[in-house]
Amino acid sequence: GPHGFSEVFYDEISTRYYPQESLMSHILGYVNYEGVGSAGIELKYNKSLRGVPGYRSTQVDGEGREILALRSLDIAPVEGDSIYLTLDQNIQYFTEAALDRAMATNRALGAWAIVQDVKTGEILAMASRPTFNPNQYNQYSDVERRNSTIGYVYEPGSIFKVASIAAILNERLFRPADVIDCENGAWFYSGRVLRDYHAYDRLTVADVLKKSSNIGTAKMALELGEDRLYRYLRGFGFGERTGIELPAEEAGILHGVPSWSSLSLTRVCIGYEVGVTALQMVNMISVFGNHGYRLKPHLIKRIVGSDGMVKYEAQPEVLSRPIRGDTARLMCKLLTRVTEPGGTGRRARFDGYT
16 A cells, blocks of 8 residues: 555454453453463363354355355354353452452451352352452463462461361360360470460360360370371361362372371371361361261352253262261350350451351
């Protein structure tokens, strides 16, 4: 042409648009510019969501028109499936808002939260900070795109005692009213001292949990023994992936008993020397609300083909039953006391609910 351009070409590409922007971004993931799912559900179910492009083999005449009689192959494209998630948009929104407030209040570098339906294993909300907008996915770092609820392994510390005490009660080694000498806050064992955050003289088993005593828990764990503690922790799902329908889930760390030191039993039981994901922790706590059954956490409710046929419908799936129903009920009762005056979880208490 007159302006030095010979021709202008347009490449048609369709892009995926995420109207909710960063809401649920770590679960959904994103589709890259080549149209390939690259994180989250988009990656895990890329094949299902993409469908199958059509294909046509034919011949044309000198003018470039198709000779229909010579069309040898004609395969219609198949539209991708629709995937329905278990997430509740309202709960997800409030969860993300709460995380943003927590990040601001504590000037934190990260925060994450999961809401799970105890009876089904369904994930109603799952959120991670920092976050990203999948519409501009390439402007963010790996850390911002990481789903920390399943991709970050940390040492849980005190909250892990819940699993250990459940194991001890399930083995009927102690009753809630039994009293334990908590050594006024410093206990020597195997050449090392173990301390409590607050010094206690004598506590009932129920109060060891309520006040989160390291010493009380460790002394009971000695009665349980290494093999039994390890077996229960595996039963609660530690040291392995939950199998949730997302890529990049970490398995955490739970060393086998042969590699434990003489101190390990008294440290593992209070959440040291182990690594967990947030999803493993919430799934462990859910066991108490579900009669001792550990369910597989899931995010996908159903998958529906383009023809409207349901290809997959999620059902609750039992992975193990680490504790009996009566132990689960007892743990619910004991855990409620943690939110009462003198407990370590007072801020988790609010009116109208125990």
